[in-house]
Amino acid sequence: MTSLGVPEIEAGWALFLDLDGTLLDIAPEPDAVVVPATLPGTLAGLSARLGGALAIVSGRARGNVDRLLAPLALPGGFGHGAELRDADGRPAETDSMPPLPDDWPAHLSRFVERRPGLILERKPHGLALHFRAVPEYGAAVRAIMEDLVSEAVGFMLLPAHMAFEIRPRAATKARAVEALMATPPFRGRRPVFVGDDVTDEDGMAAARRFGGFGLHVGRDFTGGPAEVRAWLARATARPIEKATHDQS
Numbered sequence: 001m002t003s004l005g006v007p008e009i010e011a012g013w014a015l016f017l018d019l020d021g022t023l024l025d026i027a028p029e030p031d032a033v034v035v036p037a038t039l040p041g042t043l044a045g046l047s048a049r050l051g052g053a054l055a056i057v058s059g060r061a062r063g064n065v066d067r068l069l070a071p072l073a074l075p076g077g078f079g080h081g082a083e084l085r086d087a088d089g090r091p092a093e094t095d096s097m098p099p100l101p102d103d104w105p106a107h108l109s110r111f112v113e114r115r116p117g118l119i120l121e122r123k124p125h126g127l128a129l130h131f132r133a134v135p136e137y138g139a140a141v142r143a144i145m146e147d148l149v150s151e152a153v154g155f156m157l158l159p160a161h162m163a164f165e166i167r168p169r170a171a172t173k174a175r176a177v178e179a180l181m182a183t184p185p186f187r188g189r190r191p192v193f194v195g196d197d198v199t200d201e202d203g204m205a206a207a208r209r210f211g212g213f214g215l216h217v218g219r220d221f222t223g224g225p226a227e228v229r230a231w232l233a234r235a236t237a238r239p240i241e242k243a244t245h246d247q248s
């Protein structure tokens with residue numbers, strides 16, 4: 001156990017890791033995050049020790065996550081679970097995700113052009129509108145995003161850290177956990193979901209349904225992402241304990 005009571009990583013776990021605010025420190029804007037040079041190596045080493053059962057579950061689009069963690073292309077759920085990739089690198093069908101209405105990105109681009117400081121992030125199945133640099137626009141951002149989602153039942157508004165996001169209703173972090181837990185090498189392991197955000201609660205609840213649990217950065221890792229990274233790194237530097245979990 002760590003000093004705060006977080007158990008050390010066990011060989012029988014399947015790890016589901018959120019990215020922003022969990023593995024990476026929050027930055028002023030999405031493209032300004034700093035990926036510590038040692039992080040991809042730590043994730044690769046730990047994945048090998050867990051037999052490949054280590055996934056990234058992020059609100060970011062898959063391509064964005066892959067650029068940040070290059071050369072890794074880890075299994076996981078991206079775009080809040082809209083895009084899935086299994087341990088063999090196969091993307092899952094996204095047919096169940098509604099297409100983003102064509103006019104939404106252009107509509108939001110015009111809104112952003114008139115309000116310097118806002119950042120529009122486009123994803124294959126969603127949009128994020130960031131107001132971290134200009135918090136005075138927070139209410140206006142919420143209003144325009146609410147207007148858009150009211151036009152299409154398949155989408156919902158997601159309050160995020162200094163941003164509002166639109167995502168398909170069917171895209172959840174639980175979807176990613178459930179899909180991966182049905183396939184090797186995740187199947188039969190004890191899922192542990194580590195996250196910091198309200199969207200991560202879905203993933204943690206799914207982990208509990210499979211006999212695992214969730215760890216919350218704000219509650220369990222008072223040192224923030226740096227402490228999460230140190231916890232992961234420790235498990236690559238020592239023999240990790242055999243599973244004590246019984247799935248029967």
Ligand SMILES: O=P(O)(O)OC[C@H]1O[C@H](O[C@H]2O[C@H](CO)[C@@H](O)[C@H](O)[C@H]2O)[C@H](O)[C@@H](O)[C@@H]1O
Binds near residue numbers: 057060
């Ligand atoms: O599920 P996550 O991996 O935690 O991703 C959630 C969102 O993270 C990013 O936005 C947030 O982090 C930015 C960088 O620190 C920050 O500038 C922004 O204010 C935050 O909202 C990302 O841009 C989003 O696409 C993710 O959905």
